[in-house]
Amino acid sequence: MKRDNSIFRYIAVAGLAIIFLLKNSLVFCTHNSSRYFPFLERSEEYVIKKKSHISPSLFVAKASSAFKRGGGNAGIPELWGKYDLKDVINSLAQVNGATFVNPIQQERGPNDDWIDKSIKFKVDGKVKGSGLILNYEQDLHWNGFQVGGFIPIMHVNTNDRFAFVPQDSASELRNLREGELLQLDRIRRTTQNELGLCGGDWTKTGFGDLDLHIRFNHDWDHELLMRSIDLNLQAGVVVPTGCKADNSYPSSVPFMGDGHWSVYFDVVSEVELKPDWKVGLMLGAAYQFKNTRERRIPVYKEPFLFSALVASDIEVDPGMTFKISPYLGIDNLSDGLNARVKYTFLKHNQDDFKDKRKDPTVKSFLTLQEGDVVGDVTLTAEDISKNKEEKVGLTRWSAHYISVQVAYDSKEGGNNWVTSPIIYAVFDYQVQGNGSCKTNQLTLGVELHF
Numbered sequence: 001m002k003r004d005n006s007i008f009r010y011i012a013v014a015g016l017a018i019i020f021l022l023k024n025s026l027v028f029c030t031h032n033s034s035r036y037f038p039f040l041e042r043s044e045e046y047v048i049k050k051k052s053h054i055s056p057s058l059f060v061a062k063a064s065s066a067f068k069r070g071g072g073n074a075g076i077p078e079l080w081g082k083y084d085l086k087d088v089i090n091s092l093a094q095v096n097g098a099t100f101v102n103p104i105q106q107e108r109g110p111n112d113d114w115i116d117k118s119i120k121f122k123v124d125g126k127v128k129g130s131g132l133i134l135n136y137e138q139d140l141h142w143n144g145f146q147v148g149g150f151i152p153i154m155h156v157n158t159n160d161r162f163a164f165v166p167q168d169s170a171s172e173l174r175n176l177r178e179g180e181l182l183q184l185d186r187i188r189r190t191t192q193n194e195l196g197l198c199g200g201d202w203t204k205t206g207f208g209d210l211d212l213h214i215r216f217n218h219d220w221d222h223e224l225l226m227r228s229i230d231l232n233l234q235a236g237v238v239v240p241t242g243c244k245a246d247n248s249y250p251s252s253v254p255f256m257g258d259g260h261w262s263v264y265f266d267v268v269s270e271v272e273l274k275p276d277w278k279v280g281l282m283l284g285a286a287y288q289f290k291n292t293r294e295r296r297i298p299v300y301k302e303p304f305l306f307s308a309l310v311a312s313d314i315e316v317d318p319g320m321t322f323k324i325s326p327y328l329g330i331d332n333l334s335d336g337l338n339a340r341v342k343y344t345f346l347k348h349n350q351d352d353f354k355d356k357r358k359d360p361t362v363k364s365f366l367t368l369q370e371g372d373v374v375g376d377v378t379l380t381a382e383d384i385s386k387n388k389e390e391k392v393g394l395t396r397w398s399a400h401y402i403s404v405q406v407a408y409d410s411k412e413g414g415n416n417w418v419t420s421p422i423i424y425a426v427f428d429y430q431v432q433g434n435g436s437c438k439t440n441q442l443t444l445g446v447e448l449h450f
Contacts, residue, residue, distance in 0.1 A: 032209070032238075033262065033288060033321045033348065035079070035397045035436045036127055036253045037061055039152065039208075040344055040428050042405065043280050043327055044447065045135055046215065046232045046268040048146065052138045057424075057445025059152070061129040067433035069394070075124035076437055077160050077250055080394060081303030085119035085188055088306050090375035091299045092194055095308040095362050103190045107183060114184075116376050117170035121188065125160040125200075125251050127437060133445070146215040151241070152208035152255075160200040160251040162188065195308050202249040209256040210239040227272040234266040234284070247296050250305040253437075260318055262288040276331040283324060290317035292356060297364045300374040301387060304394075309364055313356040319349030319395065327403075336413025337406070344401040344428075346436075351395035365391055397435035403428045422447040 032039040038061075045055070068074030077083075093100045104114045131154035139146050164184060166174045176184065213236030220229045242255035264286030272278050294312040298304055327342035355366040363372065365388055370381045377383070407424035410417045428441045 032256050033260070033286070033318065034254060034256050034258070035348065035399070036063070036076075036439060037129055037154075037208075037256065038344075038346075038399070038401060038428050038430075038439060038441055039133075039256070040325075040342075040401060040403055040441075041282065042424070042426065043268065043270060043282065043329070043340070043342070044422075045137060045148070045150075046234065046266070046282070047230050047270050047280070048137050048139060048217070049219070049230075050139045050141070050144075050217070051449050052146075053447050053449045054137075055135045055445055055447040057133045057135075057443050059129075059131060059133055059441055059443040061127075061439050061441040063127045063437045063439040065124070066437045067399075067435065069396070069435040071434070075122060075160075076127060076158075076253075077123045077125045077303070077305055079397075079435060079437065080305045081298070081391070083121045083123045083162070083303055083306060084301070085121065085191065086117060086375070087300065087302040088191055088195070088308075091302040091306075091308040092191065094299045094374060096194075103187045103194070106190070107187050113172045117172055118168075119170070119173055119184070120165040120168040122163045122165050123160055123250075124163070125158060127156070127158050127253055127439065129154055129156045131155055133443070144217045146217060148213055148215065150211040153206075154208055154243075154255050155205045156203070156243075156253065156255065158202045158249075158251040158253055192306070195306065196248060196310070197250060197306070198248045200249075200251055202246060202252040204243050204246075204252070204255075206243040206255065207241045209242040211236055212239065213237075227274060229272075230270045232266070232268040234268070236264050236266075238262040238264070238286075247294065247310060257288065259293065260288040260291055260316075262286055278329040278331070279327070280329070281324075281326050286321060288318035288321075290315055292316075297353070297355065297366070298391060299362065300365055300368065300379075304391075309362055311355065311357055311360070311364065313358075314364075315354040315356050317352040317354070319351050321346065321348040323347075331409070332412055336409040336411070336415075338409060338412075340403075340405040340407070342401075342403040342405070344403065345398070346401070347398040349396060350392055353392060394435065397433070399433040399436040400431050401428050402431055419448040419450060421449075 066074045066076045066079050104112055131152055133152045135150045137148040213234050215232055215234040217232050223229055240257055240259045240261055244259045245254045246252040264284055266284030268282045270278055270280035292315040295314040296304055296307045297309050297311050297314050298307045299309050323346050325344040329340040331338045353366055355364045368384045372379050405426040407422050409422045411420040423446050426443045430438050
């Protein structure tokens with residue numbers, strides 16, 4: 001009897017795809033490139049076993065700090081740079097030119113010791129999100145092909161708060177009295193008002209990005225000493241329907257891809273080792289397209305979020321994001337009760353920026369030249385290069401998640417309910433990261449089959 005070699009052909013194709021993705025550092029298996037909201041996929045949305053379904057779910061996500069680059073903790077707004085009031089005032093001076101009057105000078109006089117001195121603030125913040133996720137998967141009943149879509153509807157609230165850090169500031173500001181501390185905070189608020197920034201609280205309700213995809217599935221029964229082997233190859237496009245960050249609110253965050261179109265390719269494999277014991281691996285690749293729009297862009301050392309320079313022709317070319325996610329599933333622990341544990345590693349590579357203004361009145365950190373003066377410093381080529389490297393480096397991030405899912409399969413539990421619903425709960429907990437927001441997310445949903 002001649003052996004069917006199709007399984008080896010499919011495994012070879014999948015293996016070559018995975019090698020290509022790893023070689024090019026594009027492993028990415030998610031419709032989302034946000035460092036604020038994970039929206040990690042359930043493997044069941046890929047391995048649908050020729051059963052179409054819709055799976056609405058409710059989610060709650062929360063973060064109150066971030067993992068800073070290089071280790072340790074940071075405030076969420078500090079992912080875009082440390083706040084030094086001196087740098088922010090220098091930014092205002094560059095943008096406003098001869099008409100600018102230093103807020104410290106307004107409060108304390110033209111020869112005050114605080115002028116041109118480092119004044120560091122810790123900037124903390126919170127991000128809270130909740131909403132409805134709609135996911136639809138349709139089996140075409142044709143050669144293993146399926147189509148689907150995903151979109152969240154979100155309500156997001158963020159805030160920020162400032163705390164003066166005397167030990168990191170200039171010596172002239174390390175022993176301030178209570179009245180001087182109040183005056184300093186008033187100067188900071190005045191400065192931010194001149195930047196055109198609104199209050200620390202931001203609230204927005206709207207859609208996330210829309211994921212549309214096509215998938216090819218093939219499965220084998222009792223091959224290679226396994227009860228079953230399932231292979232899924234998926235290609236998709238992400239439409240930037242999600243809300244973007246607001247230039248007027250430093251605490252605001254993009255819902256998902258911050259206005260960038262993207263395409264991606266996924267490879268998801270799952271094997272059933274023995275009855276009800278499954279292991280799987282999710283890999284993939286994505287590419288986000290560049291876009292040009294109005295953004296806050298630093299003049300020199302100030303954080304992106306607190307720059308006085310708002311320019312309409314700033315191009316961002318996002319770096320690649322990749323994901324590796326192995327998982328273990330155990331079904332029928334007790335009459336339809338299933339459990340799944342998954343580890344996810346996410347990594348986003350560095351973004352590239354271009355200042356595309358034809359005739360910039362005020363230079364940005366991208367166009368500074370040796371000999372330019374910012375504040376009381378005449379810049380060298382080394383100053384400019386080092387600052388640019390640090391600024392652009394802030395866009396790199398990584399995150400490590402552990403996800404725990406419990407689900408009740410009504411059909412496996414012996415219930416003959418309409419649509420054979422599977423009710424599930426997933427908790428995504430970020431255990432470590434580098435330059436990413438410490439977001440944990442709880443999702444409650446139901447998978448309805450038809």
